Amino acid sequence: MTHALIDGNCFYGSCERVFRPSLKGKPIVVLSNNDGCAVARSDEAKALGIKMGAPWFEIKHLAQSQGLIALSSNYTLYGDMSDRMMQIIGRFSPDQEIYSIDESFISLKGFDLDLTAYGRTIKETVLKEIGIPTCVGIGKTKTLAKLANHFAKKQPAWNGVCNLTSLTRYEIASLMKQTPVNEIWGIGRQLHKKLNDQGIKTVFELAKLDPVTAHKNFNILMANMIYELRGIERISLETTPVPKQEIMSSRSFGNPITSLTLLENVLSELTARACQRLRKQNSCITKCMIFIGTSPYRSCPQYRNNLMISVNAPTNSTDTITGLALKGLRRIFKNNFQYSKAGILFVDIISAEPVQGSLFDDEIQDRRSMELMAVVDHINCAHGKNTIRLASAGNHMSPDWFMKQERKTQEYTTNWNELLIARA
């Protein structure tokens, strides 16, 4: 097997730069919701020492002193740019896995050509067609492709394309000896510490470990990582999207909420969003969890609670689920707290196809509800989200309304009113 991993460099920042070329060459960061912390950094911003996830209030001073530019996140824009990028990449292989908003694996199995040159062509095509710079990593397994991508990004000599399959064993070993073990896909903070305690500091040292012992000392994931580093495939390419086993819709609020009514509005809309995603993958739920909480970062009285709710018969109806969610909310809501977060989590997701009705279920009602939801989704898709919603979601009340987004750019590609128009 041979895989390539293509990922967008500073993807969110690059999307912004496509529409505002003046941002090129400047230190920019894209902030999370509520303008909370940096979730994307340009090379220039990294050079200023800004870490991933750095809170904005801690790096704000760099705007004055170093010309750092911060933008609120514009997920509609990034989602659309991602779709376009993935489509372009998909032309280069019959098998593609879209791993995240900015990363895609493709299979290069059986490709009898110069893979390094092929990687370069992919990179150049994406740049030419949508203006997003990427890096390409090629390896025998997904883990090796990830590692190659890391080299392509970190070491300028590769020019953005690193093909491990073109190197000798000794060359690969030498690269692995220079690479700290935590650069591996799947080694986070805790595992890094544990491995370090055992004297395993480099990728090379990890690859040398006995997978069976590693399974005992850690878990199966660690064993798989070692096999993958040795070129033995353990993680396969997922070319067809698998239905989600969990769906979460939650928000933190820039300005805390104290009133039950407002919290009901928020939860109602979050539930509607989650239900829409549920129907999109043609699933139902039998259980869900709602949660609310104050901010642990504020020095106000703290309260956090959640409630697991069971549904009578499997459903994906916004109407039914919202009713249950709001009823649950009233049970866990307490007065006199400053709520900073709310959300709903769907667990126990099952296919919508052969729904087993409960004894007490009115089947006709259920079918009508499904039809109603299909119409709602259709209208919201054609005329913009939130065109139709439940009355409990309130009038023009959206969770995003409570979000701080002071630096957001326009939806250049998905909103007629915000298209970029060249002036003569």
Place this chain on the structure above:
DNA sequence: TCTGGGGTCCTAGGACCC
């Protein structure tokens, strides 16, 4: 003043069964 939102997989331990 100010710290995101969305996921996955694995393991341990409890409840329950025979």
Place this chain on the structure above:
DNA sequence: TCTGGGGTCCTAGGACCC
């Protein structure tokens, strides 16, 4: 004083990813 062995299912929590 003594308290099986084996199995399943479920849940909570930890670790990781982007």
